[in-house]
Amino acid sequence: MAILASKKNIERLTFILLIIYPFTLNAFFGYFSAVFSFWLSFYSWDILSPMKFVGLSNYYALFQELWRGLNLLFSDPNLLQFRAPFFNGLKNILVYTAIVVPTQTFLALMLALMGNQKIRGSQFFKVAYFLPATTCSVIISLIFMWLFEKDGFINFFIIPFTGGYRINWLNDPTYLLTAISLVAIWGTSGNFSVTFLSGLQTLPKEVYEAAKIDGASSLNRLIHITIPLLKPIIAYVVIMGLIGALQMFDLSYVMAGSSGGVGGAGYTITLDIYNTAFLQLRYGYAAAKSVILFLLIFSLSYYVQNKLRYYRHE
Amino acid sequence: MNRKLFNILKISGIYLVLIFFALVYLMPFIRSLFGSFMTWEQASYFPPQWIPNPMTFTNYLKLVEISLFPTWIINTAIYSGIIVLVNILTASMSGYAFASLNFPKKDLIFNTLLALLMIPPFVTLIPNFIIYVKLGIIDNLFGLAILSTANISSIFLMRQYYFSLGKELFEAARIDGANPLKAFFYIALPLGRPALGAISIYNFLAAWNAFLGPLVFLRSPENYTLPVGLSFAFSRSIWSDYGPIIAGSLIASAPTILLFVVLNKYLIRGIVIRASKG
Numbered sequence: 001m002a003i004l005a006s007k008k009n010i011e012r013l014t015f016i017l018l019i020i021y022p023f024t025l026n027a028f029f030g031y032f033s034a035v036f037s038f039w040l041s042f043y044s045w046d047i048l049s050p051m052k053f054v055g056l057s058n059y060y061a062l063f064q065e066l067w068r069g070l071n072l073l074f075s076d077p078n079l080l081q082f083r084a085p086f087f088n089g090l091k092n093i094l095v096y097t098a099i100v101v102p103t104q105t106f107l108a109l110m111l112a113l114m115g116n117q118k119i120r121g122s123q124f125f126k127v128a129y130f131l132p133a134t135t136c137s138v139i140i141s142l143i144f145m146w147l148f149e150k151d152g153f154i155n156f157f158i159i160p161f162t163g164g165y166r167i168n169w170l171n172d173p174t175y176l177l178t179a180i181s182l183v184a185i186w187g188t189s190g191n192f193s194v195t196f197l198s199g200l201q202t203l204p205k206e207v208y209e210a211a212k213i214d215g216a217s218s219l220n221r222l223i224h225i226t227i228p229l230l231k232p233i234i235a236y237v238v239i240m241g242l243i244g245a246l247q248m249f250d251l252s253y254v255m256a257g258s259s260g261g262v263g264g265a266g267y268t269i270t271l272d273i274y275n276t277a278f279l280q281l282r283y284g285y286a287a288a289k290s291v292i293l294f295l296l297i298f299s300l301s302y303y304v305q306n307k308l309r310y311y312r313h314e
Numbered sequence: 315m316n317r318k319l320f321n322i323l324k325i326s327g328i329y330l331v332l333i334f335f336a337l338v339y340l341m342p343f344i345r346s347l348f349g350s351f352m353t354w355e356q357a358s359y360f361p362p363q364w365i366p367n368p369m370t371f372t373n374y375l376k377l378v379e380i381s382l383f384p385t386w387i388i389n390t391a392i393y394s395g396i397i398v399l400v401n402i403l404t405a406s407m408s409g410y411a412f413a414s415l416n417f418p419k420k421d422l423i424f425n426t427l428l429a430l431l432m433i434p435p436f437v438t439l440i441p442n443f444i445i446y447v448k449l450g451i452i453d454n455l456f457g458l459a460i461l462s463t464a465n466i467s468s469i470f471l472m473r474q475y476y477f478s479l480g481k482e483l484f485e486a487a488r489i490d491g492a493n494p495l496k497a498f499f500y501i502a503l504p505l506g507r508p509a510l511g512a513i514s515i516y517n518f519l520a521a522w523n524a525f526l527g528p529l530v531f532l533r534s535p536e537n538y539t540l541p542v543g544l545s546f547a548f549s550r551s552i553w554s555d556y557g558p559i560i561a562g563s564l565i566a567s568a569p570t571i572l573l574f575v576v577l578n579k580y581l582i583r584g585i586v587i588r589a590s591k592g
Contacts, residue, residue, distance in 0.1 A: 015411045015417040029445075031430065139566055142548060143346050153362050253525075
């Protein structure tokens with residue numbers, strides 16, 4: 001008993017007591033589930049009937065689907081959603097990410113640079129820009145569906161530029177993904193601009209004063225001091241943007257529907273995983289798809305992080 | 315003189331752009347506020363009209379009369395309430411433990427937890443769903459809430475906060491004879507209030523706005539939370555027109571908007587902590 005009562009052991013016991021719940025919960029629903037997901041990807045299972053080991057055939061089917069999709073892309077793109085939905089989702093989400101991440105990063109940086117000038121009411125702008133990020137994505141999508149109608153609010157401001165033509169944003173496969181991207185940019189750029197703003201406020205003031213004395217123009221100060229010093233935060237924003245964009249689900253689910261809207265133009269990988277698992281009840285196949293999604297996110301953010309780190313050391 | 319003129323032009327240019335974007339970000343909210351009091355014919359009229367004529371509350375009344383909307387509000391409040399309360403406990407407890415108690419390999423344990431943030435929710439979604447089906451707690455609001463009761467970012471934030479208070483504080487309490495558990499309740503928990511405030515807001519926003527979890531884990535409409543309920547109401551068109559969807563969206567987002575407008579300083583401070591981690 002003397003050992004148990006020693007101070008060191010009491011501290012250790014307290015430590016275990018304090019972290020046991022968060023640790024067990026996360027270990028079980030995080031790590032165990034992740035391993036389970038990987039293991040499940042080698043099985044064919046609909047929960048009700050017994051599990052059947054199928055080896056690599058889920059991955060083989062996935063590969064076939066991707067190959068079929070690649071061929072269809074050049075021969076008959078209209079059949080993509082029907083014959084190779086995973087490929088269609090992958091294609092859409094890559095286009096979406098390529099539109100959203102650079103635009104929102106640039107917009108956020110630009111707004112932060114302007115908001116960082118000595119002006120009155122900067123708190124008001126912060127609140128206004130950040131507000132979309134605190135609002136539920138489903139609600140945002142529902143409101144925007146109304147604004148994106150053919151006779152809607154957004155077209156009213158756009159017709160001067162299209163020569164009176166009213167774009168049918170949500171029912172035209174050419175514009176559906178653009179509409180979803182615009183909503184995503186609207187929803188997240190303000191959030192990231194506040195991130196940039198807080199980064200800008202931590203930059204050392206002495207460097208700027210020294211540069212001013214040396215006669216550097218404000219543009220030169222921006223390019224040679226601010227941007228290089230902001231590299232870590234730019235990396236953070238790009239990676240967070242990438243991770244979020246590749247997993248986009250809510251906007252597509254509401255604005256395009258779970259089948260991806262007209263011609264599957266709003267279909268994404270995550271929608272495909274959702275459909276495969278919870279509508280078709282092919283849990284093993286869906287798990288294989290989620291493993292691919294994980295690899296995609298992991299490798300892309302790893303690549304971006306390395307690339308930006310490399311620039312930082314230049 | 316020339317320089318002064320240039321400065322004035324520059325500042326007004328900046329203002330113009332900032333105000334333009336403030337309008338872009340706020341417009342959907344303002345537009346829905348006006349639109350929610352219009353009849354659907356007027357709300358969908360082209361060119362857009364601003365003054366509701368006739369002014370009508372039908373959109374709001376329909377929410378109460380022909381739907382489960384009030385039930386969804388209560389469900390969402392219960393769901394977010396549980397998550398906020400339990401996270402205050404788990405985050406402060408384990409944040410304190412990781413920051414100031416000695417345990418072999420505790421940094422390794424902490425980093426193992428932190429690494430989970432890299433696993434996308436879609437990877438663990440399917441196994442968690444299967445586990446829930448097997449445990450028989452599918453379509454259960456409380457069961458679903460359990461999944462979000464030990465948020466790792468919150469634990470990280472609290473650990474950082476207790477580090478910033480300094481180890482000496484807790485050591486002094488220990489020398490004075492308080493055991494580690496006492497030191498937690500009498501020192502760490504009261505001192506943690508500012509950070510716990512930020513954590514409460516984050517967890518509240520995340521829980522109130524959550525969609526994927528409730529969509530997959532809740533099955534019957536009377537158990538839905540607001541986001542799932544509204545998306546369900548829209549896809550099944552349970553109201554004959556779109557007006558109630560707009561009114562419902564406004565009511566559903568009112569708590570988060572009000573909370574943010576009142577407490578924006580807290581939230582923006584939290585972003586600084588999160589960004590410096592990256």
